[in-house]
Amino acid sequence: MEASSSGITQGKTKVFRAVAKDVNILFDELEAVNSPCKDDDSLLHPGNLTSTSDDASRLEAGGETVPERSKSNGLYFRDGKCRIDYILVYRKSNPQTEKREVFERNIRAEGLQMEKESSVINSDIIFVKLHAPWEVLGRYAEQMNVRMPFRRKIYYLPRRYKFMSSFIIHNKDTFFNNATRSRIVHHILQRIKYEEGKNKIGLNRLLTNGSYEAAFPLHEGSYRSKNSIRTHGAENHRHLLYECWASWGVWYKYQPLDLVRRYFGEKIGLYFAWLGWYTGMLFPAAFIGLFVFLYGVTTLDHCQVSKEVCRAIDIVMCPVCDKYCPFMRLSDSCVYAKVTHLFDNGATVFFAVFMAVWATVFLEFWKRRRAVIAYDWDLIDWEEEEEEIRPQFEAKYSKKERMNPISGKPEPYQAFADKCSRLVVSASGIFFMICVVIAAVFGIVIYRVVTVSTFAAFKWALIRNNSQVATTGTAVCINFCIIMLLNVLYEKVALLLTNLEQPRTESEWENSFTLKMFLFQFVNLNSSTFYIAFFLGRFTGHPGAYLRLINRWRLEECHPSGCLIDLCMQMGIIMVLKQTWNNFMELGYPLIQNWWTRRKVRQEHGPERKVRFPQWEKDYNLQPMNAYGLFDEYLEMILQFGFTTIFVAAFPLAPLLALLNNIIEIRLDAYKFVTQWRRPLASRAKDIGIWYGILEGIGILSVITNAFVIAITSDFIPRLVYAYKYGPCAGQGEAGQKCMVGYVNASLSVFRISDFENRSEPESDGSEFSGTPLKYCRYRDYRDPPHSLVPYGYTLQFWHVLAARLAFIIVFEHLVFCIKHLISYLIPDLPKDLRDRMRREKYLIQEMMYEAELERLQKERKERKKNGKAHHNEWP
DSSP states (O other): OOOOTTOEEETTEEEEEEOTTTSEEOOGGGTTOOOOOOOOTTSOBOOOTTSOOSOOOOOBTTBOOOOGGGTTSSSBOTTSOSBOOEEEEEETTOSOHHHHHHHHHHHHHTTOEEEEEEOSSOTTEEEEEEEOOHHHHHHHHHHTTOOEEEEEEEEEETTTTEEEEEEOOSOHHHHSOHHHHHHHHHHHHTTOBSSSSTTOBOHHHHHHTTSOSEEEOOOOSOSOOSSOHHHHOOSSHHHHHIIIIISGGGTTSOOOHHHHHHHHOHHHHHHHHHHHHHHHHHHHHHHHHHHHHHHHHHTGGGOHHHHHHHHOSSOEEOOSSSSSSOOEEGGGGHHHHHHHHHHSSTTHHHHHHHHHHHHHHHHHHHHHHHHHHHHHTTOSSOOOOOOOBOHHHHHHHTTSEEEOTTTOOEEEOOOHHHHHHHHHHHHHHHHHHHHHHHHHHHHHHHHHHHHHHHHHTOSSHHHHHTHHHHHHHHHHHHHHHHHHHHHHHHHHHHHHHHHHHOOSBHHHHHHHHHHHHHHHHHHHHHHHHHHHHHTTTTSOEETTEEOEETTTEEOOOOBTTBSHHHHHHHHHHHHHHHHHHHHHHHHHHHHHHHHHHHHHHHHHHOTTSOOOOOHHHHHHTSBOOOTTTTHHHHHHHHHHHHHHHHTTTTOTTHHHHHHHHHHHHHHHHHHIIIIIBOOOOOOOOSSOTHHHHHHHHHHHHHHHHHHHIIIIISSHHHHHHIIIIISTTTTTTOOSGGGGTTHHHHTEEEEEGGGOOTTTOOSOOSHHHHSSOOSEEEEESOBOOTTSSSTTOBOHHHHHHHHHHHHHHHHHHHHHHHHHHHHHHHSOSSOHHHHHHHHHHHHHHHHHHHHHHHHHHHHHHHHHHHTTOOOTTOOO
């Protein structure tokens, strides 16, 4: 879909890419041709109900050739010749008339052509159509360093001492694609004054103060057609994108990234390239995770620990809460023990190491993929222009100025002390909001410890017998609701704190806002998961000496089969609910809004009258892109990446769920961009920005958390210690299932029921088990029996397990980090073929420059000979 940047054959002429700042556009014989378009905005035409058709420009192999029949379909001026490059919308009732008039006069002074139309359904709404003639496009394309193909033959102008190249211009109307034309017009609008004063400039300020209601480029017609694309071809690029990318029927196909970039620009194209790459890399992770799960399923019948739990009908466990919780047989946990084995088995450690390495490989190969895309899309040498200062920054610090070291012009200046004080206040706000998250987690903890007793006394036997699972399930759902509510609060707080910092430029504002929102949402989403993984059941004390919250509520214990089942439930429910909610909001909200707009139009004009809108009004009735651009899309995927890697040792199916979601997400986002949103302004970008650094940070954190999950949350280490030190195979160097005989009994301690505290003593005496009151019960811990010299003191096995856990964490982290750094070192950032192509291109450009200089010198030598002024020893 895009010509290769390494070279194109044009007859016998080679074509390469070049930066327009190094060469000037030579218009050949087309330079003096004026556009036939005339600006006549003095007459305000009412909207034409019949001037618009859903048909748009027919795509041909050679470019965007537009047939005559579609030149009055709402994409052109009234003369059918001038393409609409940009739309401004305002209301006649708006009081900012003078600013608009000055702004529009200056628009015409810059060479842009203008036409106005009133809305079909509301005469107060005025659409300003803008068109950039060829001369304006050429002039500003050079200023903006727009990269276009040029011929190998280079011309030299001695007067200006600059190289000029004849660009390949077959058709002026299609030389710049629609996205580039809109970007050039937007660039012009951002530099036009609307009032006297050095800061009274730019379209963004007029949108902020309400002078204009909206500003957007047009979609290229309808995304649907009565004719099949297979037999009649695509009506326009939007139709082609819908059929080949946004349609649900093509979910299994590769994305047409070059077409996405051509229509939406490089920044959005890079997002979908990254999303597609991330989704593709999830395939091996999902396969291995599914393999680990299936390995647990196939080895379930051979798991000695599960067998012992299911057969332990004589082992009675102590109550897990005060008073209302009954004694229970260990065999009642048979189902939970089997489910735990599905996720916590011999392949878990391998999978944790694999995912840590996978995260590194994903990022390293993305750098290579990004380099290829950047080269093909001419972004290698592209640098962002010197950014404009934010209007809020100018208004705040307009009295203090200093010279800009780059532009040499005076600009507003923020004192260092003022900046530091604002950063301190912002950091304090961030700390306070993190404390709010911790308080919310504390509330969930209190809910869990209170509710487990309530469920244990419930009338329904199903809930009473599964009180811990019911407590965990309801707590996770409540936690999800709190997460979604706090996210709304965090967005407002992040906006407040970011504006308080007064960032100088828009990119600084975006980076600051992105960091805050990611930090808030990451902590909000994962705080409860961290509690379950590393704190639940770790500091509860033991029967007879339980630790309590504010000396009242007994801390929650893990299920007799372990804490991993709680962590799996937390991750599974949160991940599924959040992805479902996000997908619904991403597509559901725009669909509902657009449906409501269409409904109001039908009510105003009557259901029997079918109103046909011009393209600009159709697009105006669509939803604008999010105020933060691609922020929400990136944030959703980055948080998912964290869920996929940080606790993957506890939930191996996370990559599979992420893969299934992303397959839907790609087409959902594509459908939203193509059909439900106004066409966003095409903008350029070299990479995914600050998100790459966040991904690297998550990759490092995932190594640490998975090490702790395996060592502390799972029973991998206690089983390993028992197999090599205390089991039947102790000292033999074996650790098979036969070596785990007796592990369950060895991992349980004995408690004398008469040692219960009064407030912890259960209502039942346990006589339902053996006909007589129970004297002893068991609990998960490594403690001495009550009749020992130090009752309920830690056993030697406890210290061995603790030492093994700490050793595993250290060895695991160092090993994985070494592997990660080794992989990063071995994988170059640029593929070899790309490096060769770049060197080849550089060599050819240098050769062309040399040939041009040589030709110039030869011409000068001939001229001197003709004039009789030849010199000796001339070169060449």
